[in-house]
Amino acid sequence: MGIDLESASKSPSLGRVTLEDVAHLAKVSPATVSRCLNRPDSVNLDKRARVNQAIQTLGYVPHGAARALASKQSRMVGAVFPAIDNTLFGASLDAFQRTMADADYTVIVASSDYDPLREKQHVRRMLQSGIDALMLVGLVRDEETYELIGAHGIPYVTVWRLAGQQVHPAVGFDNRAAAQHLTDYLFSLGHERIGVLSGILEYNDRAQDRLAGVRDSYAKQGRTLADNHLIERPFGVEQGREMLRLIMSQETPPTAVVCGAEPLAYGAIFEAAAHNISVPGDLSVAAFDDTWLAGQISPKLTTVRTPNMEIGEEAAKYLIATLSGVQPPLPRPLETDLIIRESTGRPPAG
Amino acid sequence: MGIDLESASKSPSLGRVTLEDVAHLAKVSPATVSRCLNRPDSVNLDKRARVNQAIQTLGYVPHGAARALASKQSRMVGAVFPAIDNTLFGASLDAFQRTMADADYTVIVASSDYDPLREKQHVRRMLQSGIDALMLVGLVRDEETYELIGAHGIPYVTVWRLAGQQVHPAVGFDNRAAAQHLTDYLFSLGHERIGVLSGILEYNDRAQDRLAGVRDSYAKQGRTLADNHLIERPFGVEQGREMLRLIMSQETPPTAVVCGAEPLAYGAIFEAAAHNISVPGDLSVAAFDDTWLAGQISPKLTTVRTPNMEIGEEAAKYLIATLSGVQPPLPRPLETDLIIRESTGRPPAG
DNA sequence: TTAATTTTTGAAAGCGCTTTCAAATGATAA
């Protein structure tokens, strides 16, 4: 059962160093050691010193599972993203993890591949691991996922969109308004046929919102988005190229396209170049995200800057506050900016 | 103390559902329920059915911390990357997480920002959380970090380079050989002055290896890399631009540059374009990574394809095997490919 | 100085599971 003072020097790595070992060495009770770890102020100064000293010399590392079992909190939080191999969610995850680490939380991460069932699996697994809180992207998911979380009674937050009618706490921005604003701008340049290159809409409420925003803008013009001016494909440059080809081969092609995400826009721009379609001369291209490439590529991309890092950070802060007993105000919507660069302009004369 | 048969229906969410509750409902002992969870074959068929049924109706979710405490394994593994907000490590993380999830492991992730002290912090925290295994990038780190891991006796694996002299298990590829190969190619085109645009070398053995590879190639030519043809900056497009400006303003600028990572190369290409430096006419540009952009940008980038996903997957497999008692063979070096595209060519005539 | 409070401490009872060990059951051989 652990080590005591003398044997410590003799057999340094004989089994795990426990809190009890520390207690022995420091000549206090285990309870006191525990207090030193959790509420140091509640213990006498010299005893605290002795304990810290003992911890030091023994190289004691608390046993998380034991703590979690006894205290009913693990100091672990979960985050499930649709994908984690891209800059977009990567930035959110990075900020989330940083903020959590600063508050001494560890983060478990998983990617759902835009699949609600897979997401549910991950949530279940995380719940089982004992997470204290959870971050999820968007609001649309398998109902059972919400039930699982509810049954465990842990706080959670959804990100990358606003709550809408829903009751779930949300940290994000108004995709719909942003899309409308962007489309309004395109209309204001004189465009009349504005196409949409969207990611897969199913299970992706952010994409749905953006499409709705475009439609709102159309409606304001007393127009409607032509069916053949909306194309839907998975996110990716290749897909962007393909979609551009498709949409430009319509009988009456659009003079501008709104892309649901930046890779799509890059694909569109590359493919346009390959077909001698001038951007923005013949076709305006706009998108969302404003990643590091947007301002570098030629033509520089007109795009809506989305608060990727802020989302991760604010979501973490919200959860941390909730966990520490503070009931934080519902997070305010984050801001987006329309960044007008070179890829958009007036429609061609003809 | 939990719920029993009748009260279950009356008060569904009154406290946590425990294994004991399941045992009651199924009319077996807790031990048997535990066996159903862990080694189902060791329990009688109809009893197993009763238990599963009970689990179902009660919505029982095992308590991870309790399991970890009793069984001495948490089914959690850790991964700390220098950064997680980029496609490169993102792809590794993604593959790692996927593979781990398939083996029913949960992954804790953190980013160290290329800072060994921060990395040590994260490792400590993860160890405390009770991870069963750990993945780390590169070999160079605070010695104490290795000691911590050693003291806990958990398996670990390092990635993104080969083990070299070191005794640490490593899943990766030979950065040095790849860099040499790339530089050889540039020399074979007739270049004589090949510059290097490197990431920060300190604490980044991958970057150091790549630089060494370039030097190897120089040595083969009986030449040496001029000091002012090596520039070192953090990874980023902006930095790439800056470095290109710097290196091209030397008295005798290089006719080719090897970039330590792709963002640097894009920066270089963009900045070259801005200064009417033709790529590859006036300057050849080559890099590492082969991300989604490399083949799309103009000029298409000559680059070394690195096995990002494979790394994550193989690292996970290695750890999973080790954890399941199989002593896996030390992982073999992964392959890289030199992908020659448009950004490299013969040096200018003059 | 002593009594009344407040603060600090330790003993002990769990937290929810796994796992040993021995008992009970079932299968097989004689």
Place this chain on the structure above:
DNA sequence: TTATCATTTGAAAGCGCTTTCAAAAATTAA
């Protein structure tokens, strides 16, 4: 049928911590 062995089962003892509760020590008031 009975003896022998293999398979299933349950009782009980932890795993390493936290936390209540009551006792002890330190502080303040009287």
